[in-house]
Amino acid sequence: MTSIVPAEAEHFGSLAADWWDPKGSSAMLHRLNPVRLRYIREAIDHHWGIDDTERHPLAGRSALDVGCGAGLLAEPLARLGASVTGVDAAPENIDAARVHAAGQGLTIDYRSGDLASLNLRRFDLVTSMEVIEHVADPAAFVQALADRLAPGGLMVLSTPNRTTASKLLLVEAAERLGQVPRGTHDWDKFVRPEELTAMLEDAGLIVGDLRGLVPMPGRGFVLGDNHAINYLLTARYR
Numbered sequence: 001m002t003s004i005v006p007a008e009a010e011h012f013g014s015l016a017a018d019w020w021d022p023k024g025s026s027a028m029l030h031r032l033n034p035v036r037l038r039y040i041r042e043a044i045d046h047h048w049g050i051d052d053t054e055r056h057p058l059a060g061r062s063a064l065d066v067g068c069g070a071g072l073l074a075e076p077l078a079r080l081g082a083s084v085t086g087v088d089a090a091p092e093n094i095d096a097a098r099v100h101a102a103g104q105g106l107t108i109d110y111r112s113g114d115l116a117s118l119n120l121r122r123f124d125l126v127t128s129m130e131v132i133e134h135v136a137d138p139a140a141f142v143q144a145l146a147d148r149l150a151p152g153g154l155m156v157l158s159t160p161n162r163t164t165a166s167k168l169l170l171v172e173a174a175e176r177l178g179q180v181p182r183g184t185h186d187w188d189k190f191v192r193p194e195e196l197t198a199m200l201e202d203a204g205l206i207v208g209d210l211r212g213l214v215p216m217p218g219r220g221f222v223l224g225d226n227h228a229i230n231y232l233l234t235a236r237y238r
Contacts, residue, residue, distance in 0.1 A: 002114040003135040003144065004089040011184070012069065012134075013090030019070035020100055026069070029130075031220045033072050035213060036129055036232065039223060040156050041080075043209065043234045044125065047154045056081030061124040064148055066115055067131030071097035071108065078106045082125065085109040087118065115144045122150035129158045132196070133189045139199045146203035151237060155205065158213065158232040162190035165228040169215065193227055205235040 018024035041057070044050060050057045059081030065074045068086030070093050078084045078101075086108055088094050094112040101108045111118055126149045135141040149155055160166050167187045197207050213221050213230035221230075 003116065003137055003141040004114050005134060005136050008134045009089035012088075013092035016070055016090065016092035016096040019072070019093065019096055026072070029069070029072055032130075032213065033076075035221045035223060036073065036158060037076055039211060039232050040077075040127065043154060043156055044080075047208075047234070047236070058082035058125065062121075062150075063125040063127065064120070064123040066126070066128040066145060066148075067134070068097060068110070069093050071100055071110075073127060073129060074108050074110075075101060075104060075106055077125070077127070078108055083109075085111065085120065085123070087111045087113070087115055087120075089114070115148070116140070120148055122153070123148055124150050124153045126153065126155045127157070130160070132157065132159050132191055133186070138189075138191060138196075139202065142196070142199040143203045146200070146205055149205075149237070153236065155200075155235040156232065157196065157235070158230065159196065160185070160190045160230045161227055162187065162192050163228045166190060166230070169229055193231055193233070196233070200235045204237060206238050208234040208236055 015025045019026050022030040044057055045052050057080055061082055063077045063082035063084045065086045068074045068088045071086060074084050074086040086097060091112040094110045097110050126145055128145060132138050132141055160170055171185045171187050193210055200207055210233045212224045212227040214224040214226050215229060216222050
């Protein structure tokens with residue numbers, strides 16, 4: 001049983017060549033990434049009791065980014081000091097990620113394939129950004145993520161919410177206006193916070209924090225209490 005949907009892997013693999021272009025097909029991810037990183041930094045500082053002025057808060061810790069694309073999140077995690085492994089369903093993305101990381105002088109272990117089928121160890125930090133809405137079996141995918149989380153570790157996920165607002169903004173407007181490539185989103189596969197929370201609890205985890213990713217005209221995205229469009233959450237073992 002694989003969580004990979006071949007059409008989804010092919011779609012995102014076709015974007016590999018300009019993944020790092022902030023004005024290209026992944027422009028939306030470039031706008032989201034700084035906000036995600038801010039949230040992750042706050043989460044790891046809180047989880048491990050780290051001073052927010054520490055330059056390498058993940059030093060001595062391991063991190064796994066699932067659905068890593070060409071490395072937009074994996075590279076910053078490596079710069080924060082983590083020993084990083086990145087996994088993606090599209091081989092083209094992994095090729096692009098390896099080339100970019102080498103050009104940056106970063107050592108990241110990139111793997112292509114289905115998470116549940118890869119023989120990976122457990123990690124202190126597990127992240128998966130905007131991925132669960134693209135997999136074949138979300139509950140099985142969450143279980144695979146939980147299986148890779150070390151005791152005492154932290155998981156950070158983000159995904160669009162299945163609301164009327166997200167359908168209008170992320171599917172109707174964003175795709176029609178060319179802000180994201182056509183076919184990127186299937187609104188029916190978006191996951192509500194309560195649904196994701198139930199999957200995490202079934203996998204033996206508990207949700208620690210839930211925050212909205214709120215679009216703000218002229219400012220991109222900011223963290224807030226409104227979960228209607230997109231949200232991030234943390235999870236850990238009970």
